[in-house]
Amino acid sequence: MFAALPLVLPFPDISPDIFRLSIGGFEIAPKWYAAAYIFGILGGWLMARWLVMRPRFWRNGKLPMTKGQVEDVMTWVTLGIVLGGRLGYVAFYQPGYYLQNPGEILAVWQGGMSFHGGALGVALAVGIYAWRKGISVPAIVDIAALVAPLGIGLGRVANFVNAELWGRPSELPWAVIFPGGAAQACANVGEFCARHPSQLYEAILEGLILLIVLWIVALRGGLKVPGLIFGLFLVGYGAARTFVEHFRVADAQYITPDNPLGHVVGTPEFGLTMGQLLSLPMVAVGLLVLLIARRARPA
Template structure:
């Protein structure tokens, strides 16, 4: 007999309103996006209001420009996240049915695609407005973990992206036949709450680390915050992938862990394949930033 935690009775919907013509439903996942964007804007506004934190004692942009760039960032998150999922995880499905790419309500967003899309979007805005590119990317990086953490909490509420089976006492009994489809189990299947692992490491821990560095002069070293964010996320995601259930399309009877590189027992998941290069890129960015500002 092993102990586990029953999944809490939480609805994925915050509330619903019957408007006659249609029913409006606000979901926790959408609220997480909204809260992450608004919270990121508020933190960015606070940082811009403190010129001493920036190179030369001057903020890289005005608060009006910050509000403008948030629109670009939102587009980068949505378009990049969706296209990243399509290209990285299920290209054959969406190439066969291209119109399904627009069906975002079915789910399917990629962090790696969203991060790349956001970087491109805010980078273009910075170049158009003659804002220092490194400072723009540093600002985006220092606020990004808030949205990441909230998004992972929403994944937990939705009972999705759960972890591999475990007999540890903090394993969670997620609902649904897919979550309970574990081999050689008794009356229930408990799984790692990998969403909460990610919310802690990619969200809370990374956010605290970046703010400590930022308030200690890190924003004056162009690219340093960006490098720490990229490497930090890569390390956190690579680690948590060892507890997270792989996407269903990669799991077969001969490959139960869903590795896309290596063997069935020892290998890398798609999340690790996409995250390990981030560690290398982040370390290079940190080295360049330190040398540039030496």
């Protein structure tokens, strides 16, 4: 069946639904994408609880918050992810459409979430919570940065399972033949169109590798330098996302016959996608945070 592209991979036989169950005429079909959010938040909560129970990781052995406060702040984080992610998608990727259809802005079940919007939402939520409770803002954002790559990685794996946000056409041995007419709409590639599995690139770089690096730094005393982990997260995620955008297909609304790569700044040949335009400021802010953290580091 795939003789036209012998060195690429067929899409695995996996459904976006974890399972389907019909009860009394109602169908229950939980999604892997929803599970990624749930397990990401649950895993983040468990890691944060573990951190705040160990004084040796913190400056002068002073814990930044209690276990109860970790549980409280996770509620705020969840709201920040959902509301920020949705509103970020509306503002960054589809403002014109939602201005004409405001009733669909909160229709998250229709799809459409932005990581950058979710990150801003979380930052605002934890900032408000820290201010209200008198908790150190650098400490709470360091904890948030340490646990965030878990949810990011799981979310990108779920994007792959959903066969969405795929990459540009490729003939590499690990390129994947994604299903659907849109994924197969490649010119001059033969019978089938294989693409970069850019979702998995992001899962590895923004999720697994970033998680490992941040935890190595944290366990070696990084949490004793307020802001260090947060700065590293901003630089790491921003750089990884900027890199992967070279292999990922831009959102459809930005792609035209004259602008096939979907650049929003620059020329059709040399420019930035929306993902890069939103990620590069993260790198700049992260470098500034690292500079401030270094200067504040105790001798």
